[in-house]
Amino acid sequence: MFLGYTFLDALYQTCMTMTTVGYGEVHPPTTGMKIFSTSLMIMGVGIALYNLTVMVGAITDGEVQRYFERRRMDRRIAAMSGHVIVCGYGRVGRSARDHLKAMGAQVVVVDNVPERVVHLAEPHLVGDCTRDDVLIAAGIERARALVATLESDADTVYLTLSARAIAPDLVIISRARTVESKEKLTLAGATRAVNPQLIGGRRIAAFALQAHVAEFLDVVMHDEELDFRVQQVRVLPSSPLAGQRLGDLELERRSGARLLAYRPAARRPFEPNPEQDTLLAPGSVLIAFGSLTQIDALAELAAPQ
Template sequence: MNKSIVSLFFLVAIILLGATGYHYIERFPVIDALYMAVITISTVGFGEIYPLSTMGRLFTIGLILVGFVVLGFFGSSLVELLMERVWSGKYRGKKMKKQINRLKKHHIICGFGRVGKVAVQHLSEAGASFVVIDSSAAACEQMRELGYFCIEGDATRESILMDARIKEASGLLALMPSDPHNLFIALNARELNPTLYIIARSEDKHTEKKILKAGADAIICPFDSAGRQIADNLLAATGGNAKIFMEDQVNLRPEWIIVQEGSGMINKTIGEIARSMRHDIIGLRRSGADRLQPPDETVILQGDQLLIISERNDLTVAEEVQAVPQKIVIIDDNPVIVRLYARLFQKAGFHPLTADSGDGGLALILKEKPAAAVVDFMLPGLSGLEVCRHVRQAVPHESMKLVVFTADDTPLVREQCLAAGADEVIVKSSEASQIIGVVSRLLHP
């Protein structure tokens, strides 16, 4: 039981005992007896409200002695409780959080290992403001004892980086002993603050390029740096000239691929997809949880997100391997034609969606926002022309391609369709695959 609660219990008990004694020994009314007990225990020096008998005075002496001890115990417990509240880690944590929230143009150090300690020391000597993030409670306690700002937590989590005021920071050091963790820190930090200068630690030469792709501005390898410094010192001491080699800047970008409904990646493994893409998959996001370097045997599900690193001057990975099929809406009231075109588009690598009326097709287009829509000229409800007009009011030409197919090959119909916003007009023929080629040409000119 808490010491302060025990002391309060004893204090209340001795007051009630004193009031009971005065009530039965001196026949005091209850309120007067309680008052007499309180002023006696507290030793405030007030006079007796009624003359006391010999037995009453002896009782008062005993009550003063016992009450003084109990009151002292209660007072010490109360002071101790207040001091604990003031000096507890919870109070210090709140105070530190307020101080961190006032920081601007500061630096964030992720990891308080051997390299992190040296970085902290140099930043402190330079008078720079900084926040350290480390998952070790002991390391954070050591930092706080030194008077430094420290946040206990996983630096790969966005919420922890936000607690460190990453949006207001000017620089970040990713100094975790694990290269995948440093990669993910660099990725999250770059997304949260595009202007942040990020330096990341790397132990493996093969992962340096990946970390740069994820968003780091520079890479440090403690052992390589130490070796170069030793060699430079040796050359300087013996009259040699140290040469500095600058690596070419890598023009790279991280890219998240969303596994949508109908994607060919569903139920395939990470290893299979990586081989078909010719890109490493360095992250998997599923149900809001991130996994670094997922195992090759991991099976991909609908709704997953894959983190790929690609060259900036390349096509996007989705375009490169058609990992996420583009949606195509087909609107026609003839079920035979709908099934035919849906099958042809699916074989061509698209994700077809169908509707059998103008109203239903318009609602489907506005909801799904496909890459292209193939609209019959004659439809129940809204006509093909009306569908095109409504779509063009909501979606610009660059965002969606509209193709109208019709049995009427007169120039007037063609002009009406183009005026309504269609990108192309196709006359229905026995060659159904023609429309596939037209849509593919519009989407990939």
Template sequence: MHWQFKRIFILISSLLFLLVVGTIGYMTLAEVEAIDALYMTVITLSTVGFKEVVELSHGGKIFTIFLIFGGISFVAYSLTYVAAFVFGGEFTEIMRRRAMEHDIDNLKDHYILCGAGSTGMSVINRFQKSDAKYIAIEINEDRVNTLLEEGVMALLGDATQEDVLEKAGIHRCRGLVTCLANDADNVFTVLTARGMKSDLHIVSRAIDTSSHKKLKRAGANNTLSPNELGGDRMAVMLLRPTVMSFLEITTHMGDIVFDIEEILITENCEFAGKSLRDSGFRSKTGLNVLAVKKAGETTLKPNPDASFVVESDDKLLVLGQLDQIDRLKRMIAIQTKGV
């Protein structure tokens, strides 16, 4: 964008320079008033062929020849810029950014990712696998351009600033994850986001082990250290390889076979008010219920038996294939809207 403004500035400056030089030149050589001199400059540069205000001397005619060459050079430069702007991709890029800004304004129930470094890219991959709506905030312009080229909705800016979070639709989003390069920025982003939306679910990266408490005091619901998690998984791979093989399946670290998802049971859902056995949940969905979180409670009830009665507003933690999970989500959405 800076380069575009620079070229536009050059174009405007060149035009003004030609107008000033032409006006002063005609005032001196043709001895006419300023308005007449400006008029003669404009018709000369535009080559419209109108009659001169006064007859020109030999010096005036030579001056006009050079002024015409200056006008032709200006037009040629302008056409080159326009061609580069349209056919060089700049126009397409501007239109794409405007379309993206329109999409951002219409985002709702999405997730905000702060920081698109190595950890942030892993978050993006997970969002894409889960078909979640999201927007990334990144301060590095090259990374933003790369994300945009890959079709990722990305916003250039500092995630610690309220106006940037506002532009990303923080008041309409479902959650925020911050993966910035240092703990200080992560803490400040969490503080800012929590102050803007008190009920926002926030997950933050913790680089230093001592930062977990700071981030939670700042307002993070959950914190995670990629280094700690990576080291723990490496140890499990060595000590309990069979357990790790199962975790790879259920957490997408290996081939995409199964996934774990949280499902909200709505009032109009056919499973509400019935036991897992009576509702035929397993046979109808193909999913296994790993745990249940009752409405208004913070703890999970693991491994519910077949007699467990599912109620509206319960959240089920289910294990199964992605297409099975998607079918269940669509079915609940249809039943909710259909009544």
């Protein structure tokens, strides 16, 4: 009992007061009941106004819109396969993303600074790239490759270790800020550890001493308007080319693409201008030069049956 009311009467009176239905009093109001009802009405209206203010603020601040955009982005990423994840969207990450997009690759960008990625039209995530749940949300288990360009080499090493543990066969390209970090990143599982300063220095030297060669390689690798390309074609174990003698396959005649080099396996030396009696090992790679049509024809010949 409270102020002479049973629990059911008190609940009924409270609901009438809060909803402003106002059918009438259950019992004649006492002084205590008047004080309680007045307090209840003031608090009820205050709570309702506060909740309304929060809802309006959320809508005007874009929280609801951002929520639905995030859900839509998550669905887009969940539907992707064979994409490239770019972790870290600084200057190097932005440049890598631009070149990947120009080459026709699907890209998911991940960065822990919202201002860097919220304006992007393509799929992106805001989060810590070194966390497994963030990598999984970015679709690492379905990805073709991961590019690690974080702020510090320590974070990049940790990211490389995490990514390799989740996806043992993933291609991982890690940026090394110092030459000394390259070996650590390789030991951590990076497919390739890249130092932009070292590469930039080599390119500058190449343009200084062999300008035409450097420009030719730059054009065939990056000029989208040129019809010719240097591309790699992988010979998978299920490919009809695996185990076959290169001369017997007549790949140049059948595709029109010229074979520049052959690599028997990852981390093995390239064999420039391979001999005709070369046996194509499963998992090997062909480096070919030709038009887009010729490269596609070679890739079709190497495709698993």
